[in-house]
Amino acid sequence: MSLKTSDVEKIAHLAQLSINDEEAEGLLGELSGILGLVAQMEQVDTTGVEPMAHPLHMNQRLRDDVVSETDQRDKLLALAPSSEAGLILVPQVIE
Template identity: 60%
Template structure:
């Protein structure tokens, strides 16, 4: 399947990635090439095949609902781009 520029702009928005205008043709080409490779999957009929989500048949492990981690907020905030009074700062969201 071949994508056009509008598709790439839409996918980039879905993925929240800014792509420079002049790079869009290159992305369009490369992504179309990858999807062409991927489409080789269609050569095989898989109607009767059960999907495999995970290599090992295993069930989700459950545990008691207990606090197992200690609070390390200060340590985690040391590596943040912008914090104030223990809060992570982002541009104003609500006008």
């Protein structure tokens, strides 16, 4: 599975990263090198092997659906790059 520059541009779009042509060329070589390393996995027969999602094979623990956090609205809003009247601002998304 060899990558093309157009693949790199598509991946960058999916990852929401802006890249220029020069960066796309550089990434093409680097990502291809990493995928070459990863391709060693193909040699292994994994028929019937259970995928391992958790090192200790534990199930996700669930908590009761009750309020556990205190109100920290002002503290959290203070971290936002842009806010007004208790709301976080972004560029207009609805015409």
